[in-house]
Amino acid sequence: MFDIKEIIDLMISPKDKDINLISRAFSFAQKEHEGQTRDSGKPYFSHVFDVSKQLASLKMDASVISAGLLHDILEDSNIDETTLRKKFGREVTFLVKGVTKLDKYHYQGLERHAESLRKLLLAVSKDIRVLIIKITDRLHNMKTLEYVDKDKRKRIALETLEIYAPLANRLGMSEIRGELEDLAFPYVYPKKYIETKKLMKQRIVVTKKYIKKINRQLQKALVKEKMEDFTTLYRIKHLYSLYKKLPKKNMDINKIYDIYALRVIVPTVADCYRVLGIIHSQWKPLLDHIKDYIALPKPNGYQSLHTTIFTGDGGIVEIQIRTKEMHEEAQYGIATHFAYKEKKFFGGLSFKKGQKLKKKLDWMGQLIEWQKSISESGEFLESLKMDFFKDRVFIFTPKGDVIDLPEDSTSVDFAYAIHSDIGNHIYGTQINEKFSSLDTVLHSGDRVEILTRVKSKPSKKWLTHVKTALARRHINSMLAKN
Ligand code: MN
Numbered sequence: 001m002f003d004i005k006e007i008i009d010l011m012i013s014p015k016d017k018d019i020n021l022i023s024r025a026f027s028f029a030q031k032e033h034e035g036q037t038r039d040s041g042k043p044y045f046s047h048v049f050d051v052s053k054q055l056a057s058l059k060m061d062a063s064v065i066s067a068g069l070l071h072d073i074l075e076d077s078n079i080d081e082t083t084l085r086k087k088f089g090r091e092v093t094f095l096v097k098g099v100t101k102l103d104k105y106h107y108q109g110l111e112r113h114a115e116s117l118r119k120l121l122l123a124v125s126k127d128i129r130v131l132i133i134k135i136t137d138r139l140h141n142m143k144t145l146e147y148v149d150k151d152k153r154k155r156i157a158l159e160t161l162e163i164y165a166p167l168a169n170r171l172g173m174s175e176i177r178g179e180l181e182d183l184a185f186p187y188v189y190p191k192k193y194i195e196t197k198k199l200m201k202q203r204i205v206v207t208k209k210y211i212k213k214i215n216r217q218l219q220k221a222l223v224k225e226k227m228e229d230f231t232t233l234y235r236i237k238h239l240y241s242l243y244k245k246l247p248k249k250n251m252d253i254n255k256i257y258d259i260y261a262l263r264v265i266v267p268t269v270a271d272c273y274r275v276l277g278i279i280h281s282q283w284k285p286l287l288d289h290i291k292d293y294i295a296l297p298k299p300n301g302y303q304s305l306h307t308t309i310f311t312g313d314g315g316i317v318e319i320q321i322r323t324k325e326m327h328e329e330a331q332y333g334i335a336t337h338f339a340y341k342e343k344k345f346f347g348g349l350s351f352k353k354g355q356k357l358k359k360k361l362d363w364m365g366q367l368i369e370w371q372k373s374i375s376e377s378g379e380f381l382e383s384l385k386m387d388f389f390k391d392r393v394f395i396f397t398p399k400g401d402v403i404d405l406p407e408d409s410t411s412v413d414f415a416y417a418i419h420s421d422i423g424n425h426i427y428g429t430q431i432n433e434k435f436s437s438l439d440t441v442l443h444s445g446d447r448v449e450i451l452t453r454v455k456s457k458p459s460k461k462w463l464t465h466v467k468t469a470l471a472r473r474h475i476n477s478m479l480a481k482n
Contacts, residue, residue, distance in 0.1 A: 002030065002049050007065060010056035018062035022052075025066035025088065032077040039147040047140055048072060054136045058335040064129050067095035071133055074100045098130035099137065131167060132335055138164045139176060142183040157187035161240075172300040172333025181240035189243075196243045203253050204236070211260040214317050218262060218279070225278045231265040257289075257308050258318040265327050269294060272321045276305050279319060283309035286316065291445070294326075299392060299404040302330055396447040408441050409467045415450045416471040423474055427453035439465040 004026050008019060029048050036044035052068035060068075066088060073079050074096060085093040142160055145153055161184045168177040186193040211234050222230055237259050249255040264275050272294060279285075289308035297303045304322040311317055322330065395403045395414055403417050411431065416423035428451040429436055442448065458475040466472055 001043075002026075002045060007049075007053055007056045010053065010059075011062075011065075012059055014062065021062050021066050021088070021092075022069070025069040025092070028087065029069045029073060032073055032079060036076065038144065039149075040144050041147075044072075044076070047144075050140045051133070051136050054139065055133065058132070058136070058332055060129070060132065060335060063091045063095065064133060066092050067099070067129075068133055068136065070096050071099045071137060094127065095130060095133060098127060099133050128171070128334065131171070135164055135168050135171075135173065135176060135180075139180060139183075142180060145183065145187065153187050157184040160184040161188050168333075170300055171335075172302060172329065173331075173335060174302070174333065175331035178238035178241065182238050185240045185243070192243060193239070196239055196246070199246075199253050200239060200242060200259070203259055207259050210315055211262065211317065214311055214315070215262060217282075218264070218319070221278055221282045222264070222275065225274075227266070227271070227275065227278070229267050230271070230275070232262060233265070234260050234262050236260055257316045261318045261320055263327070264319065264321045265324055266321070267323065269323060272305050272323065275321045276307060279307060279309060279321075283311055285309050289318070294322075296394070296402055298394065299402075301333065304330065393442060393444040393446075395442050396445070398447065398449045405442065406467050410441060410465050411436070411438050411448055411450060412462050412466050412475075413468045413471045414442060414448050416466075416468065416474055418450070420474050422450055422452055423471060424458060424478055425452040425454060425456045426458075427451045427456040438462065 004023060007022060007026075008014060011018070014022075030045050033044040033048065038044055038047055048069050048071060051071065052065050055065050055068045070084070070088065070092065074081065074084065081093060081097060084096060138160060141156065145156060148156065160180050165177050165180045165184070168174075168180060185196075215232055215234060219232055222232075237256075242253075242256065242259070245256055246253065253259070266272055266275060286308045289306070291306040293302055293304050293306065303326045304320045306318060306320050308316060308318045392404050393407055393409065395405060395409075397403065397418065403414060405413050405417060411429035412423065412426060415426050415429075426438065429438055429440075430449045430451070431440060431442065431446050433447070433449075458478045460479060462475055463472065466475065
């Protein structure tokens with residue numbers, strides 16, 4: 001019934017020793033879960049089999065795939081750690097143990113679980129692959145959530161929405177993030193889910209026809225300009241993502257331009273800019289909607305060119321342009337870096353990738369360092385909620401460096417993010433070369449210059465608008481001194 005070939009076929013040129021390891025994990029897990037069933041009535045093994053297939057499709061290595069097969073074995077059978085280590089070695093055992101440890105509480109909202117979260121972050125900071133397995137595990141549990149009893153269902157869905165989806169997002173695994181959110185949505189907000197779905201359904205019929213027409217025009221334009229190697233495709237917006245965006249557009253779905261987004265995939269970065277040029281010579285872009293995430297990637301590593309165009313007949317469409325590599329990374333994020341790890345023949349690539357990966361995980365290291373240095377878990381939770389799980393905006397310094405801040409941050413947050421001395425002596429701010437008040441909310445792409453004066457000091461009023469825990473902490477400690 002279960003065929004190991006389905007896993008192996010998803011791997012990039014696996015070695016004999018990889019196949020051997022996976023085969024042993026496969027047989028062992030099948031034997032140990034024998035007779036156990038899922039809530040759906042299916043054999044328990046179907047769960048770990050699916051998880052390991054998902055890991056293989058993310059191009060994870062043999063240890064991770066084996067750990068996927070074995071991930072529930074410490075909990076659900078009589079096998080102990082020593083036996084596991086003897087049979088499968090240190091690495092696989094470490095991964096299985098990491099996944100097992102994270103599971104021991106009933107989720108009841110972020111507030112109740114600051115301590116568990118702290119542990120989770122500590123565990124995954126040692127090896128990010130633990131988190132990738134955990135997210136994959138959660139994805140399959142969400143796909144089979146309908147069979148679970150009602151109370152438990154809501155709890156798991158809420159945890160998925162508040163913890164796992166943001167974590168997937170932080171790892172750049174946006175495809176899986178979208179899937180997790182859409183699977184959780186109907187259980188957490190049933191009414192809103194139905195409303196949003198209805199809204200989407202009405203809109204989608206019109207839009208789909210239209211996007212196909214624009215797609216044909218776009219292909220024609222590219223061919224006419226002698227672009228030879230390109231693929232265009234369109235994707236539909238995830239439902240939960242639409243639900244979150246609606247309030248920002250006064251609940252008017254007609255103002256959301258990326259229900260369908262057109263994508264152009266080309267071989268090189270130079271091609272990306274060429275395609276952008278061709279598009280802009282054909283259609284007029286909306287002024288504030290051109291985004292160059294190639295030159296300035298998002299902190300989670302996302303790269304693409306975005307533009308939104310007037311199509312001439314009253315329509316507005318978003319187009320995303322990227323290379324194939326960027327496309328893969330946009331969907332699977334950090335997992336793609338492990339995928340290329342083994343490919344030494346690319347020369348140099350593995351080192352560069354390693355460096356890039358390290359940089360991307362900086363935020364996690366910072367968070368861990370920081371949680372060690374603060375004692376009260378209340379403050380830790382506050383910082384988690386604001387700094388970690390919120391959507392981010394990207395703000396430029398006058399020199400063009402990017403500072404990444406939680407949504408709705410102000411110049412005061414920005415100043416403290418640069419240096420506490422700058423924050424402590426703010427005198428004024430210029431946003432995009434215009435003098436602005438300190439409580440002005442910053443938007444992605446804003447260029448901010450902080451004006452300082454030695455005599456200036458933090459004001460109590462700032463506490464009403466700052467969003468980062470860092471700024472709040474410095475302001476409080478300065479106020480206490482005076
Ligand atoms: Mn599991």
